[in-house]
Amino acid sequence: MFVSSYDGWVNPRERRAARHQPPKPEAEANPRPRRRKAPITVEQVIDTALGVIATEGYEALTMRRLAGALDTGPASLYAHVVNKADLDELVIGRLCAELVLPEPDPAAWREQIRGVCTQIRDQYLKYPGISRAALAMAPTDLEIVRVSEGMLAILLAGGVAPQAAAWAIDALLLYVAAYCLEVSIMRQRSAHDDAAWVFDRDELLRRFTALPAETFPHTSRYAAELTAGEGHDRFDFTLNLMIDGLAHGQPG
Amino acid sequence: MFVSSYDGWVNPRERRAARHQPPKPEAEANPRPRRRKAPITVEQVIDTALGVIATEGYEALTMRRLAGALDTGPASLYAHVVNKADLDELVIGRLCAELVLPEPDPAAWREQIRGVCTQIRDQYLKYPGISRAALAMAPTDLEIVRVSEGMLAILLAGGVAPQAAAWAIDALLLYVAAYCLEVSIMRQRSAHDDAAWVFDRDELLRRFTALPAETFPHTSRYAAELTAGEGHDRFDFTLNLMIDGLAHGQPG
């Protein structure tokens, strides 16, 4: 059986399957670096994809635009990537690979888990809209498992029960992705959308206070609270809510 | 100024703007029911859109398919709807309108808020994938404000501080939408996707236990916990986590 000379697999389907398998113990990588003058690499594809997302947002990451950024046509990408979904998977994997996971410290598990979530948030927001892709991701990509493993280690070290820890990781990752998706949508709208679809906080506050007090008493009364939250106050609040809930459930 | 004869606005843009304004006190509806034999109504559009989503999923809700279900062309829809985003807004509004909000009972606020979230979850899952649209929604649609008002009333009656209540509502709605999106994606994949992208729990468990214990010790050790959760156990867990956190923060 013939084996390609830059990485160990012939077509991108096999490459994708390999990414989800446990890593082979005998890892002999890149036997000979390149074959032609400028062959497009998967790494190159991921890099430019992340560049497109960082500058134009995830919605702008189309196969054609990505191919254009690589000075080629869209068909060329399919030699390196199975799918658009596969490309998303690769991009999220790269993003997860850049997260640094701390050595678990039982005394500081709250700060540590908060720190990991904050890292994920900042990474998601650095690439606006990418959390949409993260929400649709299968949890078997090795880099994602690595993050999950790191979070699990922190919570277990903190004395959280295994079942609670496992479910809490799921809840945290889900919330962080949803929060970042909302923030990205808001920012994108306020950036390049024409009026009537953009609502900044002042506009929202004005609308809530203008609601009829008979049918919406609490909304108009507490409009300030509903629209409050500088920066990531809402994010911090929710994380503390969940982490405190975890700590309270355990005698740790 | 001329006024159309079936509802009070000329074009769908004005209709959309009116939906986000506080309701006019003098509401005189449908002066004369219909003008032509079978004119398409906005209500009709929303109904068939929900039908399409319920049977084929949100991804199948395209303007052309919706137009086809109404026996017309896609251009005809734009007389009733500004946008695809506007259609999504209308659909979510209808969905929210069907939620029943309980009279706040200070003694039972936990069960009440849990009940509302469960209703939203079931409504989202009844229309698979629609939570994707809900995540991108502006919070000024009157039906959404109505739900938010109802949840706020429950939490305030339960003695939760206004700021905590406001942020908790946001967190809960965000989590419910994200959870339902994930569940919908999973179900859709296991329904009509070919292999290699579908992961049921057994497959997941097998993969997690097969991971090398040196690099993924906790994941392989607690694979059962990571993949556990019959029905909506994960959902219930997270809701309890947040609600308990709210209750603990307040001396109620």
Next chain:
DNA sequence: TCTATATACGAACAGTGTTCGTGTCAAGTT
């Protein structure tokens, strides 16, 4: 040198949201 083969890529297909222009038909006015 010659063949084998993985890669590159132009062209095309089916699908999407959206707009333009035109035709149609009921209501209000003369």
Next chain:
DNA sequence: AACTTGACACGAACACTGTTCGTATATAGA
């Protein structure tokens, strides 16, 4: 009763999207 009016319906088209097919190319091994 004839006429204007203006909202609606709708065919056709545009600019996109992801994806595939077939072919050309240039290198690795014989």
